[in-house]
Amino acid sequence: MAIEKEVVRFGPYAGFIANGVRVGNVIHLSGQVGMDAQGQVVGVDDTAAQVRQAYANIAETLEKFGATMANIVDETFFVTDVAGIMADAKAVFGARIEAYGGEPEVTQTMVEVAALVMPELRVEIKCVAYV
């Protein structure tokens, strides 16, 4: 019962983790963080900057599947300081609206976790998209 996967890998951790895998019309994406192509965390004290970079990584992944941000259906935000995000909601969600080019038609779940994979990270965004 083998399945056909389309796998996208790029960036500093391409050897360890796939950025996205498509099976049929669904694309699962690995959680994306505010890390650039050189492996540097952007905006160590700036959640909105990390959100912007995470979405840039998501958009780049989707592009390699021939898809765009409009293909995203579900997102989970794992954050390290939800109260801080709520207090700075205009900047953080402004970065999100900017990334989508408008208020997106997606479901969203946001929870505060104890930690992300690196201490400098403030947000990790896990998306499911469809084509």
Add this chain to the structure above:
Amino acid sequence: MAIEKEVVRFGPYAGFIANGVRVGNVIHLSGQVGMDAQGQVVGVDDTAAQVRQAYANIAETLEKFGATMANIVDETFFVTDVAGIMADAKAVFGARIEAYGGEPEVTQTMVEVAALVMPELRVEIKCVAYV
């Protein structure tokens, strides 16, 4: 590669977040919490009451897609006090069985998070359903 989304929005945060999005036969739902239609948290000290309200919100979302609780396949419980839930399992899971009208045929994952989006919240339930 545009996709057709059916989007359901209602309740106090309809301007910010979709309650559910359907693409093809899958419905993703945003994490639902123990908040009523007026934006009030119910059962501030009562996890079972929050579970009951969260499922009421889930059922209402599914109904707008022409679906019911029986369409749910997967649920993730993000909770703020897993030991407290285990100690009060009869009430909490009783509320769940009541919401489903019997022991449900769904997969479940439960983890304790550091916080939810509002400090009064004790549980957030994220579901995936199919039609």
Add this chain to the structure above:
Amino acid sequence: MAIEKEVVRFGPYAGFIANGVRVGNVIHLSGQVGMDAQGQVVGVDDTAAQVRQAYANIAETLEKFGATMANIVDETFFVTDVAGIMADAKAVFGARIEAYGGEPEVTQTMVEVAALVMPELRVEIKCVAYV
């Protein structure tokens, strides 16, 4: 709008939770932990051992659907000590590569949670597979 579910239940908590549910070509799995068929946590101080047992449970679930580890597309790791896992990455991810029989083609998200359902647990792995 009823759907047809194939449900797999086994192990010490079969009465409370489905291990996996298939609808169409997608299989959702409940988060799996380092607990054996007798309900004993393996490797209380050994994350790699818990990862090995969790994947054994996942493989057993998939087998009952006629599927294998190669059918997994997405995994979420909920862990209690991400820094410890990173410091012991060779053992932990070695156990993962062993379970898959090579570097897997799956997406992965890893976050540190405040707690899992039992204090002895160090990792819970939630997978989505396709057939």
